[in-house]
Amino acid sequence: MVDQKREESLREAIELIFFSYRSFTRGPDLILEKRGLNRMHHRILYFVGREPALSVNDLLSVLNISKQALHNPLRQLVAMKLVSNSKSRSDGRVKELRLTSAGKKLEARLTGTQLLQLAEVFGQAGPDAEKAWRKTMHFLAND
């Protein structure tokens, strides 16, 4: 009886994750759709913006997808002049990915909806809850 109650409570947690993630991705998804882009484009813009001069290989590692799966969306972003790729000085094989100013603008708009949303959520939950949330998510993120 105790175990079953705990399972019920853990299933509620599963649903919190499911519905939270959907809520969290809706903002950017709506903006992306209007431009014929998808969530992968946002992820590329996000991580390139997060670490300018990121290499293609490092981007692949963080996204955890195949080279072929990255190929198209990245090519599109470069063609749209949202991402630039220039040869690295220290290693001519490596390309350094960066956001162009247009790329920065779009990234700011996409991620901006999520920053706002999280600011609101943490505002409602309060700083102690935010801290505990971060601690818990840290455990979850690292297996």
Next chain:
Amino acid sequence: MVDQKREESLREAIELIFFSYRSFTRGPDLILEKRGLNRMHHRILYFVGREPALSVNDLLSVLNISKQALHNPLRQLVAMKLVSNSKSRSDGRVKELRLTSAGKKLEARLTGTQLLQLAEVFGQAGPDAEKAWRKTMHFLAND
């Protein structure tokens, strides 16, 4: 300067969500892959298991996808005898979806990895952090 620091902290939160969600879905995804199923099949199994006699329309509502997008995975699950659909007694138009015993077994295996993972995470974080996490996620799930 203050605002920029807060943005940095919120971006860390964004990344916690991204990596947490990936970690959270990996377990079921690996099991599903071996059977030629995907995350949508798990979602169907989950919500049907959660509410036996669920109608197709109600399933569509909770999943928030089109009838056509549901059609294939649901048909497959029924064909594999993991989900049963029987006419409702009270309204002959409505089908009541239920997990078969094989469906229950698979659902338990899939969701079981997530239950275990969350039990571990909450165990590490502690009951107070769990409570605060739930409160915060609740705000996030409801916009």
Next chain:
DNA sequence: TATTTAGGTCAATATATTTGACCTTTTGAC
């Protein structure tokens, strides 16, 4: 009886993903 609702299906299109091969340029070990 006529309309609405729940459900199912089809076809066309568009997209995305995966597998696997193959190519160039550059680096670095020998």
Next chain:
DNA sequence: GTCAAAAGGTCAAATATATTGACCTAAATA
């Protein structure tokens, strides 16, 4: 200087998925 390895890019085929829009039945209900 040669050669294997690394970084990156691309292609093609097969597969999978999603989207749009149409159309159908059976059952409920106004």
